[in-house]
Amino acid sequence: MLEAKLADAVLLKRLLDSIKELVTDANFECTEEGLKLQAMDNSHVALVAVLLKEEGFMKYRCDRPIPLGVNLGSLTKVLKCAKDDDVVTLKAGEEGDILQLTYEGRNSDRIADYEMKLMDIDADQLGIPDTEYDARVTMSSAELSRIVKDLAQLGESVRIDVSKDGVRFEAEGESANGKVLLKQTEAARRRYAEDEEEVKNEGDDDDEKEEGGSKRKKVKKEKKENGVKKENEDAEMEDGEKEGEDESGEFKAESDDEGEEEKEEGSDEEQENRKKRKKAQAKATGKSKRAKKSNDDEDGDASGGVSIEMNQHVSLTFSLKYLVNFAKSAALSNKVKLMMSSEVPLLVSYDFGPGHIHYYLAPKIGDE
Known part of the structure; x- marks a missing residue:
């Protein structure tokens, strides 16, 4: 069984738009590493190889290797039914005869289901030498x-x-x-070298950020609790004669604080889903420091x-x-x-965060 959930449908749309005129029918090979596609054009002059890595998905499950034979033109039409920021889920059973696509709105107020018939495509995987x-x-x-x-x-x-x-x-x-x-240009050489280093360390940085984020959240919570406690103690010392009012005020402050904490934290599962979604979105759409840095460069370096x-x-x-x-x-x-x-x-x-596309x-x- 295959189940692959991607943060933004726009990534698949752009990917299909890139190759649909070069290749008509092709197999998406589903493995533990992710989704792969390799195909040649009709004249056998060009070859395209695509990889969507497993870590680029919000959720990815592939029990065994499954070939998904698709007509790229038909798949493009089905993907046009999704909004760019919809969460898209791909599902296929063991038989591999139907591909299910589910589009969920960003606020989960809209869910659309589509089914697409898969094809039996006999295509050999070519060994691409290093x-x-x-x-x-x-x-x-x-x-x-x-x-x-x-x-x-x-x-x-x-x-x-x-x-x-x-x-x-x-x-x-x-x-x-x-x-x-x-x-x-020396500026371009330095910029591209820095980009390569950032890509290399991106995975480690994401893990550190998640751990650091949870620690900062815990510290923030402790500071908030200590701050409320200190304010209440000061109020009791200054207005001892208004103990009843202070108690009601203290109770109200604690209730508001608890409400904010509950709203901010949510369940552990919700927090984990938010983290995965943000991480996948950043990779899929390319909204990283590298892209911003490139756009902020001088026109000469950025374009030429x-x-x-x-x-x-x-x-x-x-x-x-x-x-x-x-x-x-x-x-x-x-x-x-x-x-x-x-x-x-x-x-x-072309490298795009959760994967790459190579043309030969x-x-x-x-x-x-």
């Missing part, structure tokens, strides 16, 4: 999207040239040519700055049609990595 790439470029995903869309107006192919000067995108058309050079790690000069040509499709994943992440080596497929990687594209050779 590759040491000669060039790694980290840049703004919005900037890559703009570049490939602009150059697609001129021609069908783009040559990506990575050197010490930066990364150059060049397209040639029948009536016009275009070139875009993005120079490596790149970070380059290079062993040797690389220059390859790719189809712009596919790169334009890949760039739709800019809605999932504010940065993208391009990894290149001679005679090896280009890897376009074979280079054009000669006049192809």
